[in-house]
Amino acid sequence: MGRSKLSILGISGSPRKAATDFVVRKALEYAEKKFQVETxxxxFYGKKINFCLHCDYCIRTRKGCIQKxxxxxxYAKLEEAxxxxxxxxxYNGTLSGQLKTLFDRCRALVAKNPKALKNKVGAGIAVGGDRVGGQELALLTIHSFFLIHKMIPVSGGALGANLGGIIWSKDRGAKGAEEDTEGFKSVYKTVDRLVETTMLLRKI
Ligand SMILES: Cc1cc2nc3c(=O)[nH]c(=O)nc-3n(C[C@H](O)[C@H](O)[C@H](O)COP(=O)(O)O)c2cc1C
Structure with a gap:
């Protein structure tokens, strides 16, 4: 915080460079062009992020996670955004194990710095192979993470982006996602609200 420009952190919780990677990048490009924000x-592609071990090192020491x-x-990106x-x-009607693992590992982040996520605005995008494959539950689970960490959850609102961005990839990776023009409207509406809310909070 503290920069003149807003900074949006996008995260793709897919283990591969395919539909989710494509959609999140497009959303960030849109935000950069429309609002001149930093992104x-x-x-997760090629990355190694272990499960939380519940060893409680982070709670006992308040020095972050024992796992390197x-x-x-x-952690650095989340604190900066x-x-x-x-x-x-x-995956199986909800978010990916990769993104859930990232959420679980944030216990160490907030144990060390209780303000790391507080009052930051958050939104979600869910990309399913099926048109109605569990995107809404995935988004609600992302919103639970925001609520638990005193963040401010937003969506694009009624008439198109009720809980956030929803994409139907038809299991055809980036190409399938790109064809979902209706879905992209929900993504862009969600980005609009994300930026609007953050600007309101920062009184920009
Ligand atoms: C383990 C696994 C479980 C999946 N479960 C679902 C599901 O419940 N609902 C759904 O719509 N698609 C499901 N899919 C399909 C993916 O959501 C879809 O292909 C999506 O585009 C993958 O994102 P990616 O291209 O960014 O990796 C599943 C895929 C995998 C690998």
Whole structure:
């Protein structure tokens, strides 16, 4: 925080460079062009992020996580960002294990710095192979993370982006996602609201 420009952190919770990666990048490009915001990005492709071990080192010491893996990079990005856009593929009707693991590992982040996520604005995008494959539950699970960490969850609102961005990839990766022009409207409406809310909070 503290920069003149807003900084949006986009995260793709897919283990591959395919539909979710494509959609989150497009959302960030849109935000940069329309609002001249700064963006940052993290994806799981080729990354190693272990499960939380519930060893309670973070709670006992307040020094962060005992595990040293690619989560170190994510912690820095999360602390730096003003606002966050989490994208997930839909796995078994909800978010991916990768994104859930990132959420669980944030216990160490907030144990060390209780204000790390507080009052930051968050939104989600869910990308399913099926048109109605669990995108809404995936988004609600992302919103639960925001609520638990005293963040401010937003969506694009009624008439198109009720809980956030919803994409139907038809299991055809980036190409399938790109064809979902209706879905992209929900993504862009969600980005609009994310930026609007963050600007309101920062009184820009
Ligand atoms: C383990 C697994 C479970 C999946 N479960 C669902 C599901 O419940 N609902 C759905 O719509 N698509 C499901 N899919 C399909 C993916 O959501 C879809 O292909 C999506 O575009 C993948 O995102 P990606 O291209 O960014 O990796 C599943 C895919 C995998 C690998």
């Amino acid at each position: 940052d990005y993290f994806h 893996d690619d989560m170190t990079e994510v 003003d606002t966050m856009l989490f994208g997930t593929p839909v």
